[in-house]
Amino acid sequence: MPITIDDTLRWLQRLADALHENRDYLTQLDAAIGDADHGINMDRGFKAVTEKLPAVASMDIGSILKTVGTTLVSTVGGASGPLYGTAFLRAGMATAGKHELDEADVVAMLDAALEGIKARGKAQPGEKTMVDALAPAVEAAHEAVQAKCDLIQLLQRCCAAAEEGMKKTIPLQATKGRASYLGERSVGHQDPGATSCWLILKTLSDTMGQ
Amino acid sequence: MPITIDDTLRWLQRLADALHENRDYLTQLDAAIGDADHGINMDRGFKAVTEKLPAVASMDIGSILKTVGTTLVSTVGGASGPLYGTAFLRAGMATAGKHELDEADVVAMLDAALEGIKARGKAQPGEKTMVDALAPAVEAAHEAVQAKCDLIQLLQRCCAAAEEGMKKTIPLQATKGRASYLGERSVGHQDPGATSCWLILKTLSDTMGQ
Amino acid sequence: MKKLINKPEDVVKEALEGIAALHSDLVRVDLENQIIVRADAPLQGKVGVISGGGSGHEPMHGGFVGHGMLDAACPGAIFTSPVPDQMLAATKAVNGGAGVLHIVKNYTGDVLNFEMAAELAQAEGIEVASVVTNDDVAVQDSTYTAGRRGVGVTVLLEKIVGGMAEAGAPLAAVAEMAQRVNNQGRSMGMALTSCTVPAKGSPTFELGADEMEIGIGIHGEPGRRRVKLASAAEITEMLATPIISDLGLKAGERVLAFVNGMGGTPLIELYVVANELAKILKGKNISIARSLVGNYITSLEMAGCSITLLRLDDDMIRYWDAPVHTAALRWGM
Amino acid sequence: MKKLINKPEDVVKEALEGIAALHSDLVRVDLENQIIVRADAPLQGKVGVISGGGSGHEPMHGGFVGHGMLDAACPGAIFTSPVPDQMLAATKAVNGGAGVLHIVKNYTGDVLNFEMAAELAQAEGIEVASVVTNDDVAVQDSTYTAGRRGVGVTVLLEKIVGGMAEAGAPLAAVAEMAQRVNNQGRSMGMALTSCTVPAKGSPTFELGADEMEIGIGIHGEPGRRRVKLASAAEITEMLATPIISDLGLKAGERVLAFVNGMGGTPLIELYVVANELAKILKGKNISIARSLVGNYITSLEMAGCSITLLRLDDDMIRYWDAPVHTAALRWGM
Ligand SMILES: Nc1ncnc2c1ncn2[C@@H]1O[C@H](COP(=O)(O)OP(=O)(O)O)[C@@H](O)[C@H]1O
Ligand SMILES: Nc1ncnc2c1ncn2[C@@H]1O[C@H](COP(=O)(O)OP(=O)(O)O)[C@@H](O)[C@H]1O
Ligand SMILES: [Mg+2]
Ligand SMILES: [Mg+2]
Ligand SMILES: [Mg+2]
Ligand SMILES: [Mg+2]
Incomplete structure (x- = not known):
């Protein structure tokens, strides 16, 4: 059971809802080690995305x-705008022309997204950024394909x-990022970008699992 | 038992102490209907007075x-500076050259002080100012003289x-004064200047009574 | 109390030392008399213009000393009128033989102390004229009371008459212009929070999280009424409407619009208010010929704002536009 | 949350409308692209100078648009870097054929968005140079990290390179000067209180009545360390010492001393700090050749201050002194 255009649209809509619901949570995480806007930023961005969706609903997944x-x-705006923007742009390039995505397509898409974020943000795993959520997820996806998991298992x-x-x-x-200014005071707090990254993947997994 | 130079000096010193002790109280009264500085103003002024006292200790009461x-x-500064300043200046003029004050001198002194305040501030009784404490005190002094009270009774x-x-x-x-800006909201609060005026008279009475 | 200070009783003196250290090109500070005097004062033949009042309203008045505005400022203790000694020293320091104008905000303390100073200066042979600003429409005007407070118009008046004095006008003309500006200007202010007088150490009043004070002055005092928090649009309306009606502003007239911050409100919010004010004036076909937005007459760290409208005439515009060089207002030079 | 606003999401837009209403002589506001552009832009043959960043730092950057300083500013959401679309629109609006300098404060978001914008502008044939300010000594400098934040020096840099661009210098020279100013300036800041992002509605952090944050940036974030409240003298020492040592300032050198308020601190306190700073510098025989005191790069209504010292050379002084006419800084015209 591959990811269809319809699944993609449902995912993005649910993601916008999830980010709206988690707006204050993400912002609160950012208040502790950043500047208290991550949830506001993501909510604003995905609200704009849902407004754009009708116009592209009949296009391929890459588009x-x-x-x-x-x-x-x-x-x-902020750091997350160019980073997630690049991630989705690269993911779109990796899935250009596709009307459905199988396991291998999903892995290619995730690879592209991670590379995009790394190319823009220059962060490596362990620097307390969204990369710390996405990099292990990409690795898990590769392992799942090797283990011949189906798409839902892969996403889970x-x-x-x-x-x-x-x-x-x-x-x-x-x-890396704003939390680095806090030095050792950044220890003990969950990274907001890693949290939104997990939310993105969780919403995809939940969308396909239902 | 008249008011001597020594009594005058003791009174002023005790008054400075009393105003210092009541600094926050007077300021708090002023915070409610004014600008929260009356206690600070009076304390500053009488601290300066105590510094000037040694130099005039051998002069007459008027000086x-x-x-x-x-x-x-x-x-x-503020409203109370010129008002109390004028009051003491006029009191000094009314007692010029005197080495002691009897009942009649005290009445003359209080009369002069009240007239000075009224001339400067243009307030009549009932306008919620220091005049509302001083005017009845002056009246009581006149009555006490008529009733042939002694000085201590007069002051009490x-x-x-x-x-x-x-x-x-x-x-x-x-x-009149800053509290007038509050209009009907000034009702229900005790006037700070009337309070400091009472303190001045009470300290004099206490000084003589002991 | 959280303040960038050393001892509460030293705040005014140390701030004056800071001004002396950084603005020696503009002013000299006479620490003993606690006055700020234009560096090149007295200017022979020029009318001297001085003002003063309690501290805590910065940049007013010390930030307005310099070419084209004040010749001297007398800062009192925080929120406390200065004493006649300061005003007399300032009057003497700026007297260039053409007389001195005292700009006094209408508070009992300021009026009485300036009155005594003027008497003393006149006794020393210096011609003194006084103008008392009383532009606050939040206060009922009456000859039987202390009357209206002097607030925002004071800033505009200092600039305009300062420009006129700089241009060489005689004392009578400068004083007449001062009166004219005061007559043509009205203000009203509001507070979102109280402020803390350093020597007191705690806020002057307490305000609930959903409350504000309407009709405040500039001494951290409570206002005419306490109401529920409202939007910038509603607040601007509450302030602008009494001003416009008291001033009798008509369609086709032009004003100087002054949106002033009380000290703790960020500039971005003042521009939100300015936007609402511009809409209201536009709706009444009153044109904003000049404007000023920022913290110019403040109440320490109080959050809030005031609005001042001044009906302009050509002379006022000329002297408003005239070159000025002070720490807080500068243009044309 | 007590603010003079209507809806939190409309603050930036409405403030821009207010700027448009009151400063139409200086700037035009492109509401669609959310940018503030100098009224007479583009100036043929003049290097365009733009900057941008999150809102909430007013008057930076919008208040610095005008003759002799910025050609355009791109305000983002509160404390959020603007997006490349704004920067591209601003770059195009100010391009007079001589190229455009992007002044970027070193924050990941600002850097990445400006990077994308520069790529897009270059793809459209506009020459773009960028300078990234990173003057905050509170942050450890390292090539492996996000590095130091850009703070107070940005204001001084915008004035100096703006003056140089106005004088007709080519892009390479303007960019070189920008780098020089950044290299010669250092800053450090502190907070007495937190601030409230309107869209969040509550303070970013909580601070005890006897605590302060040392080493803050300008986004309402906590600083490097939380310490007990101290006197203005001690605080000034804590900020100035790392700056002086990082900059390696020696006796006999001359600086521009910039005492900046974070938004909620009254001017009188900034002068108390300025006084302490002047004493420290005097003690080290470093002379204050120029100075700036006030709220210029702020964090909404946060109480606190920052200090910036810039080692001056003759060129910097010339362009600092050059005429400027913006809403927030004006002299010489
Ligand atoms: N260089 C980077 N590489 C990857 N992710 C980063 C980088 N810098 C910051 N981030 C992520 O961005 C998140 C913050 O996003 P956001 O709050 O929206 O932007 P800003 O920090 O500009 O306010 C951080 O929690 C972190 O996960
Ligand atoms: N016109 C007046 N006549 C008499 N007393 C006055 C007048 N105006 C004010 N006062 C007195 O002054 C007191 C306030 O003094 P203070 O707080 O020191 O000065 P300010 O009002 O300038 O801050 C008031 O409580 C009132 O008693
Ligand atoms: Mg953030
Ligand atoms: Mg008082
Ligand atoms: Mg007072
Ligand atoms: Mg941000």
């Missing part, structure tokens, strides 16, 4: 994801790895 | 009171009248 990427770049493993990576940001000292 | 007046004018009656006048400022709506 939809690229639209998400350009919309995020144009509306989110992805999601679990992202969640674990997100939680592991708590003891880390930030060396 | 001492005039020095108090000019010192208050030069250090208090003065003081009681001032206290009553002070308390009667509570229900008044201010039409």
Whole structure:
């Protein structure tokens, strides 16, 4: 059972809802080690995305994801705007022309997204950023394909790895992003970007699992 | 038993102490219907007075009171500075050359002080100012003389009248001074200047009574 | 109390020392007399213009000393009128033989102390004229009371008459212009929070999280009424309407619009208010010929704002536009 | 939350409308692109100078648009970097054929968005140079981290390179000067209180009545360490010492001393700090050749201050002194 255009649209809509619901939570996480806007930024960006969706609903998945990427770049701002924007742009390029995504497509999409974020933000795992959620998720996706998991299992493993990576940001000292300014005071707080990253993957997994 | 130079100096020193002790109380009263500085102003002024006292300790009472007046004018500021300054200046003029004050001298001194305040501030009784404490005190002094009270009794009656006048400022709506800006909201608060005026008379009465 | 100070009783003196250290090109500070005097005062033949009042309203008045505005400022203790000695020293320091204008805000303390100073200066042979600003429409005007407070118009008046004095006008003309500006200007203010007088150490009044004070002055005092918190649009309306009606502003007239912050309100909010004010004036076809937005007459760290409207005439515009060089207002030079 | 606003999401837009209503002589506001552009832009043959960043730092940057300083400013949401679309629109609006300098404060968001914008502008054939300010000594400098924040120096840099661009210098020279100013300036800030982002509605952090944050940035974030409240003298020492040592300032050198308020601190307190700073510098025989005191790069209504010292050379002084006419800084015209 691959990811269809319809699944993609449902995912993005649910993601917008999830980010809206988690707006204050993400902002609160950002208040502790950042500048108290991550939830506001993501909510603003995905609200704009949902407004763009009707116009691209009949296009291929790559085009939809690229639209998400350009919309995020144009509306989110901050660090997360260019980073998630690039991630979705690259994901869109990796899925260009596709009307459905199988396991291998999903892995290619996630690979592209991670590379995009790393190319823009220059962060490596362990620096207390969204990379700490996405990198293990991508690894888990590769392993799931090797283990011949089906798509739903793959997404669930992805999601679990992202969640674990997100939680592991708590003891880390930030060396990238705004939290790095806090030095050792950044220790003991969960990274907001890693948290939104997990939310993105969880919503995808939940959308496909139902 | 008249008021001697020594009594005058003891009174002023005790008054400075009393105003210092009541600094926050007077300021708090002023916070409610003014600008939260009356206690600070009076404390600053009488601290300066105590510094001037040694230099005038061997002069006559009139000179001492005039020095108090000019010192208050030069250090208090606000409304109370020129008003109390004028009051002490006029009191000093009324007692010029005197080495002791009997009942009649005290009445003359209080008359002069009240007239000075009225001339400067243009307030009549009932406007919720220091006049509401001083005017009845002056009246009580006149009556005490007629009733042939001794000096201590005279001062006690003065003081009681001032206290009553002070308390009667509570229900008044201010039409003079800063409290007038509050309109009907000035009702229900005791006037800070009436309170300091009572303190001045009470300290004099206490000084003589002991 | 959280303040960037050393001892409460030293705040005014140390701030004056800071001004002396950083603005020696503009002013000299006479620490003994606690006055700020224009560096090149007295200017022979020029009318001297001085003002003063309690501290805590910065940049007013010390920030307005310099070419084209005040010749001297007398800062009192926080929120306390200065004493006649300061005003007399300032009057003497700026007297260039053409007389001195005292700009006095209508508070009993300021009026009485300036009155005594003027008497003393006149006794020393210096011609003194006084103008008392009383532009606050929140206060009922009456000859039987202390009358209206002097607030925002004071800033505009200091600039305009300062420009006129700089241009060489005689004392009578400068005083007449001062009166004219005062007559043509009205203000009203509001507070979102109280402020803390350093020597007191705690807020002057307590305000609930959903309350505000309407009709405040500039001394951290409570206002005419306490009401529920409202939007910037509603607040601007509450302040602008009494001003416009008291001033009798008509369609086709032009004003100087002054949106002033009380000290603790960020500039971005003042522009939100300015936007609402511009809409209201536009709706009444009153044109904003000049404007000023920022913290110019403040109440320490109080959050809130005041609005001042001044009906302009050509002379006022000329002297408003004239060059000025002070720490807080500068243009044309 | 007590603010003079209507809806939190409309604050930036409405403030821009207010700026448009009151400063139409200086700037035009492109509401669609959310940018503030100098009224007479583009100036043929003049290097365009733009900057931008999150809102909430007013008057920076919008208040610095005008003759002799910025050609355009791109305000983002409160404390959120603007998006590349705004920067691209601003770059195009000010391009007079001589190229455009992007002044970027070193925050990941600002850097990434400006990077994307520069790529897009270059793809459209506009020459773009960028300078990234990173003057905050509270943050450890390292090539492996996000590095130091851009704070107070940004204001001084915008004035100096703005003056140089106005004088007709080519892009390479303007960019080189920008780098020089950044290299010669250092800053450090502190907070007495937190501030409230309107969309969040509650303070970013909680601070005890006897605590302060040392080493803050300008986004309402906590600082490097939380310590007990101290006197103005001690606080000034805590901020100035790391700056002086990081900059390696020596006796006999001259600086521009910038005492900046974070938004909620009254001017009188800033002068108390300025006084302490002047004493420290005097003690080290470092002379204050120029100074700036006031709220110029703020964090909404946060109480606190920052200190910036810039080692001056003759060129910097010339362009600092050059005429400027913006809403927030004006002299010489
Ligand atoms: N260089 C980077 N690489 C990857 N992610 C980053 C980087 N810098 C910051 N981030 C992520 O961005 C998140 C913050 O996003 P957001 O709050 O929206 O932007 P800003 O920090 O500009 O306010 C951080 O929690 C972190 O996960
Ligand atoms: N016109 C007046 N006549 C008499 N007393 C006055 C007048 N105006 C004010 N006062 C007195 O002054 C007191 C306030 O003094 P203070 O707080 O020191 O000065 P300010 O009002 O300038 O802050 C008032 O409580 C009132 O008693
Ligand atoms: Mg953030
Ligand atoms: Mg008072
Ligand atoms: Mg007072
Ligand atoms: Mg941000």
